Amino acid sequence: MTIDLTRRTLLQLAGATSLAAAAAAAARAEGTPQGGGPTYASRTPMRVGMVTLRVKNLDVVADYYRDVLGLTVMERSATSAKLGTGGIALLVLEARPEAATEPRNAAGLYHTAFLMPTRKDLARWLVHAASHRVQLSGFADHLVSESVYLDDPEGNGIEVYADRDPSQWQWSEGSVKMATDELNIPDLLSLTNPRVSDYPKAPDGLRIGHMHLRVGDLAQAESFYHGTVGLDPTRRRNGASFLSSGRYHHHLGMNVWQSQGAGRRDDSTTGLAWFSLVTEKQELLAAQEERLRKGGAQVTALANGVEAVDPWGTRVRLIKV
Secondary structure (H helix, E strand, O other): OEOOOOHHHHHHHOOOOOHHHHHHHHHHHHOOOOOOOHHHHHOOOEEEEEEEEEEOOHHHHHHHHHHHOOOEEEEEOOOEEEEEEOOEEEEEEEEOOOOEOOOOOOOEEEEEEEEOOOHHHHHHHHHHHHHOOOOOOEEEEOOOEEEEEEEOOOOOEEEEEEEOOHHHOOEEOOEEOOOOEOOOHHHHHOOOOOOEOOOOOOOOOOEEEEEEEEOOOHHHHHHHHHHHOOOEEEEEEOOEEEEEOOOOOOOEEEEOOOOOOOOOOOOOEOEEEEEEEEEOOHHHHHHHHHHHHHOOOOEEEEOOEEEEEOOOOOEEEEEEO
16 A cells, blocks of 8 residues: 655644644643653553543444554454454453543543554554544654554544653653653654555554543542552653653653542543553552552452552552463
């Protein structure tokens, strides 16, 4: 398949007139004021496992993740779909045809970030997205990573990104340096043939690198996800907080840009149902469960871990694999 992939084409897909405008759109996606090897994220003591979304139109949304991201449909029924790659489930969609759409000023999902195994994979995917005229919402260089932003058909945010090697990340007093700069699209596309789509499916090593949540209060969110769940802070700025395990730049982002003061979520609406943080260490899981119960969190036992509920009703499953 031959593609007329030019910088202008990508800018049109992102609804931008220049790279600066596209970076500004990504800045809005990341809340930045205007004016590593990918396997690293999965070698940490804790990492993101999978995410479950409640959706109104199951077929439309499932087809989007299959066709746009290249995920494999592993299971599908009238009420749910499970998608993943390389035999690993990453995304579950639950049909809620009568659900109201969760408002953007409510707590909940900001975006799910799909981490490509390599920078070349990101380039290949970008050509694929352009060839299918996928609407983008921005792209940017975050210093630790390079990212493209888009939304699924029901407005659930998506980031597709590739990490720079961790040796290039800059740390100072426990805080990692991140920014929202212009993405060097020509340099990225130099890794592949921009005129031929070469992305038949998601690579087997694709994973969810991080989750980004809307919360009602940063201090309260940090108390839960740092003090109780056990993720470590890596950066805080401009209404957002970033946490990780094992000095990854972030496995979890949280912000109050649209949701400051938000109350408990309505479980009858669309959006994020739950996400999982997985570990191979039984002692880590046991410590998490003890802190959750001592802290008075709502905890439900699972076969391989526990499910807890954050202060806004978002469910997080702490799982041993």
